Amino acid sequence: MPADLAVIGLGHLGLPLAQAAVAAGIATLGHDPGPAPDRSPAPWGDPAPPLDTGVLSTAELRRMLATGFTPTADPKGLGRVRTAVICVPAPRGADGSPDLAQVGDAARVLAARLRPHTTVILESPVPPGTTEDFLLPLLEEGSGLRAGRDFHLAYSPSRIDPGNRDHRYTATPKVIGGLTPACTESAAAFYGRLTDKVVRARGTREAETVQLLETNFRHVNIALVNEMAVLCHDLGVDLWDVVRCAETKPFGFQAFRPGPGVGGHGVPQDLAGPQYAVRPLRMVELAQQVNSQMPRYVIQRAAALLNEHGKSARGARVLLLGVTYKPDVPDQQGSPAQEIATRLMELGASVSYHDPYVPAWSVLDRPVPRADSLYDSAADADLTLLLQHHRTYDLQGLAVKAQLLLDTRGTTPTGSAHRL
CATH class of the missing domain: 3.40.50.720 (NAD(P)-binding Rossmann-like Domain)
Structure with missing residues (x-):
C-alpha cells in the first residue's frame, strides 16, 4: 500500500x-x-x-x-x-x-x-x-x-x-x-x-511561539519550586506539605514539584544571541541557571547526610535508583543522573544503579555496576538516592530496607525517608 x-x-x-x-x-x-x-x-x-x-x-x-x-x-x-x-x-x-x-x-x-x-x-x-x-x-x-x-x-x-x-x-x-x-x-x-x-x-510565527511559551513555562516553574526546595530545607519547612496544600487552590496556581535536575528533550530558549533582534528572556536564563545547579545541590545533601551518620562520601557505597529523565520510560535524554553519578565518583564514592528500563549504563566511559537484587543492594548501600520514581518501585519496602534513603522526588511515604 x-x-x-x-x-x-x-x-x-x-x-x-x-x-x-x-x-x-x-x-x-x-x-x-x-x-x-x-x-x-x-x-x-x-x-x-x-x-x-x-x-x-x-x-x-x-x-x-x-x-x-x-x-x-x-x-x-x-x-x-x-x-x-x-x-x-x-x-x-x-x-x-x-x-x-x-x-x-x-x-x-x-x-x-x-x-x-x-x-x-x-x-x-x-x-x-x-x-x-x-x-x-x-x-x-x-x-x-x-x-x-x-x-x-x-x-x-x-x-x-x-x-x-x-x-x-x-x-x-x-x-x-x-x-x-x-x-x-x-x-x-x-x-x-x-x-x-x-x-x-x-x-x-505564532505557532512557533506557542512551543517557546510551553517549554519555557515548564522550566521556569520547575526552577521556582527547585529554589523553594532549597529555601524550605534551610528553614526547616516541609516543602512537600506546602505544595500539597497550595495545590488545593482552585485558581491562580498549578503545582510543580522539585527534583534532582531537569531532563528531557524540551530545551528552554531565551532567544539570546546576535541572530535575534529581540531582548532575551531573562527569566528563562535565570531558570536555566537554577535548574542546572540542582544535581550539585543533591550531592551536597547526600554528602551532608552521610556526614551526619559518621560516614564520608569517599569510599561510600551509593545506590542510584532510576536514571531515566522521567518515570516509566527508557529515555535518558538530559537525565541529571549522569552528572550526579559523575560528581559522586569524583568524590570517591562507589556508585551502583538500578533501573528497570536501563539494562546497562556507563558514566565517564566506564560501566556502572547494576544492582540485580534491589532490596539487598539498598540494604548494603551506605546511601540510596531515589532519582526517578518508576511505578515498579515499592517505596515503602525500600524505605525499610535502605540504611539511608534520600528521596529527590518526594514520593516516599511521609517520614520514611529524607526528602529533597
Missing part, C-alpha cells in the same frame, strides 16, 4: 506521530536523514534506519510495522506522499541557541523530491521565524516550487509526553499555524484525522 504520510525524523517526536497516524489508518513512511549516535539497531532484523527503542516499546514498534508503517533510509518515497512532517531534533548548539543543521538536512532531502500540492509541516522545536525564514527558502530553492501557491507549509508544536497514560495523542489538542489560511486548513485537515481538536494560530 503506498504511503500517504512521510515522517522525517524517527526520534522522540517522529515515532509517536507515526504511531498515531498508523493507528488512524494512514499508511506512513518513516525516514531519518541521519540516525542519532545513541540509537541501537532494533531487535527485529536491523531495519534501515534504526528505530529509537527508547521512545516506543519493541511491541509497539512491531505493531506499527505490521499495520502500515515503513521505515526506510531511501528518501525516494518522499515524493509520493500527500503530507510530509519534519520531526528532526534541533538541539542546543555550542552557543546555547538551537542547532538547525538537522532541520536543514531534512529540508534539502525533501525539497529534491517535493511535488505540487504536498503539505509540509514542521514539528521540530525551533525559534519563532524558522519556518518562514529558514525552512521556506530551502524548500523553494530545492524544489522550484513556491510555498503557499504550489505546496502548503505550516508549523505545529509537538506536544508529546512520553509515558503519559492520561494525555494520549488523540486527546491532546493540536496547534496549527500556516503560511497562508489555505496552508493552515490543509494542515488542520491532516491533524484532524489524528486528534479530537485542532487549534488554529494566526500564522507560523
